[in-house]
Amino acid sequence: MSVKTLDVIRKRLEERPDELRRARENGLKVVGWVGYNVPEEIIHALGFIPVRIAVGGDDRLVEIGARYASSKTCVFIREIVGAFAENKDPYIQQTDILAFDATCLQNYRAAEVIEYFFKKDVVVLAVPRNFHLDEAKEYFAHEANEFTRLLEERAGAPLDSARLAESVALYNDIRKTLKSIYTFQASKNNVISWEEVYDLIQAGELLDKREYLSLLTQTLDELKERQHYPVIASDDGDSRIFLSGSLIPRGDRKLISIIKSVGGRIVGDDLWSGILPHLDLDIKEISPAGVALGYLNRTPHAALPYLDLESDRRLKKLQECLSQFKAQGVIYHTLRYCDPFTFKAKETKNVLAKSGIPLLEIHTEYAGSDYEAMKTRVEAFVEMIKIKSEIAEEQSVLVDA
Amino acid sequence: MSLSGNYFAGVDVGSLAAKSVILKDGDIFATGLVPSGVNSVESGLNALNIALESAGLKQEELTYIVGTGYGRVSAPYANKAVTEITCHAKGANYLHPTVRTIIDMGGQDCKAIRIDQDGAVVDFAMNDKCAAGTGRFLEVMAGVFKVELKDLGAIALSATDTVPMSSTCTVFAESETISLVARGEKPENILNGIHHSIANRIAGLFSRVGIESDVFFSGGVAKNSGMKNAIEQALKVTIVKPEIDPQLIGALGAAVIARNFAKKEGLWA
Numbered sequence: 001m002s003v004k005t006l007d008v009i010r011k012r013l014e015e016r017p018d019e020l021r022r023a024r025e026n027g028l029k030v031v032g033w034v035g036y037n038v039p040e041e042i043i044h045a046l047g048f049i050p051v052r053i054a055v056g057g058d059d060r061l062v063e064i065g066a067r068y069a070s071s072k073t074c075v076f077i078r079e080i081v082g083a084f085a086e087n088k089d090p091y092i093q094q095t096d097i098l099a100f101d102a103t104c105l106q107n108y109r110a111a112e113v114i115e116y117f118f119k120k121d122v123v124v125l126a127v128p129r130n131f132h133l134d135e136a137k138e139y140f141a142h143e144a145n146e147f148t149r150l151l152e153e154r155a156g157a158p159l160d161s162a163r164l165a166e167s168v169a170l171y172n173d174i175r176k177t178l179k180s181i182y183t184f185q186a187s188k189n190n191v192i193s194w195e196e197v198y199d200l201i202q203a204g205e206l207l208d209k210r211e212y213l214s215l216l217t218q219t220l221d222e223l224k225e226r227q228h229y230p231v232i233a234s235d236d237g238d239s240r241i242f243l244s245g246s247l248i249p250r251g252d253r254k255l256i257s258i259i260k261s262v263g264g265r266i267v268g269d270d271l272w273s274g275i276l277p278h279l280d281l282d283i284k285e286i287s288p289a290g291v292a293l294g295y296l297n298r299t300p301h302a303a304l305p306y307l308d309l310e311s312d313r314r315l316k317k318l319q320e321c322l323s324q325f326k327a328q329g330v331i332y333h334t335l336r337y338c339d340p341f342t343f344k345a346k347e348t349k350n351v352l353a354k355s356g357i358p359l360l361e362i363h364t365e366y367a368g369s370d371y372e373a374m375k376t377r378v379e380a381f382v383e384m385i386k387i388k389s390e391i392a393e394e395q396s397v398l399v400d401a
Numbered sequence: 402m403s404l405s406g407n408y409f410a411g412v413d414v415g416s417l418a419a420k421s422v423i424l425k426d427g428d429i430f431a432t433g434l435v436p437s438g439v440n441s442v443e444s445g446l447n448a449l450n451i452a453l454e455s456a457g458l459k460q461e462e463l464t465y466i467v468g469t470g471y472g473r474v475s476a477p478y479a480n481k482a483v484t485e486i487t488c489h490a491k492g493a494n495y496l497h498p499t500v501r502t503i504i505d506m507g508g509q510d511c512k513a514i515r516i517d518q519d520g521a522v523v524d525f526a527m528n529d530k531c532a533a534g535t536g537r538f539l540e541v542m543a544g545v546f547k548v549e550l551k552d553l554g555a556i557a558l559s560a561t562d563t564v565p566m567s568s569t570c571t572v573f574a575e576s577e578t579i580s581l582v583a584r585g586e587k588p589e590n591i592l593n594g595i596h597h598s599i600a601n602r603i604a605g606l607f608s609r610v611g612i613e614s615d616v617f618f619s620g621g622v623a624k625n626s627g628m629k630n631a632i633e634q635a636l637k638v639t640i641v642k643p644e645i646d647p648q649l650i651g652a653l654g655a656a657v658i659a660r661n662f663a664k665k666e667g668l669w670a
Contacts, residue, residue: 377525380484380487387487
């Protein structure tokens with residue numbers, strides 16, 4: 001199932017830290033961003049190099065992070081804090097400025113801790129809780145302007161509208177191409193797996209954006225040449241799993257590898273470290289506020305409150321994705337102390353049960369001690385889906401007969 | 402000696418015991434149960450050999466073997482491995498087709514399983530990685546009171562009162578128990594409290610998957626009459642009585658699944 005361009009991307013990722021170092025030596029600045037609603041186009045248009053700071057899967061760093069952040073902070077944030085404390089991550093080492101958003105309040109706390117203990121230059125974008133209200137949108141537009149002003153100060157130049165328009169166009173092309181590639185992974189006789197596309201999405205958090213678009217276009221061309229039209233169907237004998245819940249950043253592949261090892265096939269996700277941030281982003285106006293509002297109007301992060309179950313956009317998007325990718329079950333990943341997603345697990349399960357989609361919650365952290373217990377749960381869930389499919393198939397044969 | 406018929410085996414290697422069941426066509430023919438050792442392959446084979454010996458069979462006369470339990474990952478003697486969740490569902494359904502809910506309490510974990518009329522799993526939940534509400538927890542408590550594990554339930558049932566136990570962590574519960582003894586509380590009342598504390602924790606698991614009658618109790622802890630009583634009170638249900646040792650249900654389910662696989666693969670008509 002090898003897609004040649006993916007090898008090129010892997011090689012470019014290996015070279016990227018050195019490339020960033022050289023760029024900084026030539027006077028460019030790197031902005032490391034953390035969050036869900038950071039309008040990356042603004043950072044890019046100001047001439048900074050944006051890289052996403054997202055590390056996971058290392059329990060040792062979590063322990064180091066716990067020396068600075070409360071041990072009740074989610075393991076992802078504790079690991080980020082730990083990575084800053086240790087300062088060995090090549091992207092953290094190359095970061096000049098940090099941009100955080102306050103979508104999740106634990107994210108905001110990390111910004112404070114990193115600024116205080118590690119003397120980093122941190123810019124924070126405030127995010128309204130009741131994001132659907134007009135007053136909240138007005139507030140967010142104001143905060144986006146302030147966020148831009150703080151970055152302009154650091155860039156030493158004002159934001160140019162034409163450059164912002166170019167950045168928005170570039171990012172729109174990236175999102176569009178990613179969405180096309182994503183359809184291929186879920187298809188019958190797929191030549192690219194979900195795992196490969198997930199790595200591809202996360203590669204874009206680090207690589208140069210123009211080069212990334214070019215590599216994505218090559219990947220898509222390769223896929224079209226080998227597969228023509230992707231047909232998504234649930235009758236391919238696979239246990240089609242959809243991954244939801246807390247983010248799964250670079251470095252954390254525990255759950256993903258378990259699902260694969262027990263014969264499950266991931267066909268989609270709505271993780272904020274996956275495809276979700278690239279869906280439904282509609283920038284109506286080329287201005288800092290216009291870009292930021294485009295972000296806020298996407299499917300909201302779980303840290304923002306529910307409206308009501310009937311109109312909740314996050315649940316609606318999840319159901320839409322389940323239908324599009326013909327998923328047969330949801331594995332809902334919750335990280336220890338990631339309250340936004342953990343608190344919503346049961347409601348999500350109850351809503352999906354009404355349409356016959358089973359949900360398994362996997363509550364975990366970065367230690368390896370729960371590996372076998374997780375494997376038993378995931379394996380039993382995959383068995384459950386397989387048995388359900390077999391029964392449905394037998395019944396349809398009987399009806400046909 | 403050669404016996405006619407088709408034989409299917411299930412081998413369940415758990416953290417504290419290895420169990421086996423051999424089905425002759427559709428009926429339980431032989432069983433085996435041994436304590437688990439460090440080597441899970443050896444433990445599984447020991448349990449299987451006990452059943453084979455009592456049946457007068459050789460391993461090669463078995464048409465199909467399914468391995469389950471934590472030892473399923475290293476069971477070279479098995480044709481296939483299936484999780485204990487699926488196996489307990491099939492085992493309970495084999496004995497009682499009306500069962501819709503299973504509580505499985507083993508040595509190191511506890512599961513709440515909902516099943517349908519065919520014994521297929523509909524939903525399930527497991528305790529988190531700590532030992533609260535498991536056989537290991539009760540083993541530690543038996544050690545504190547210096548009584549046999551098998552007598553724990555009967556002692557709890559003789560209580561005149563229930564001393565509340567606030568800790569669910571095995572280590573904290575052990576020190577809390579020692580404090581209660583030092584305070585002069587009667588051992589049977591403390592043990593009664595321990596059983597109710599575990600039962601309440603199990604009720605929490607069922608809040609995630611729901612309860613539907615009939616309810617079945619499997620696993621090694623199901624032999625504990627005090628635990629059965631406490632769970633019946635906590636869940637407000639009546640648990641159906643198993644015809645065989647409840648510790649064998651996982652292995653029984655594995656044997657039933659072995660028979661199904663053999664049929665599907667054309668090894669048995």
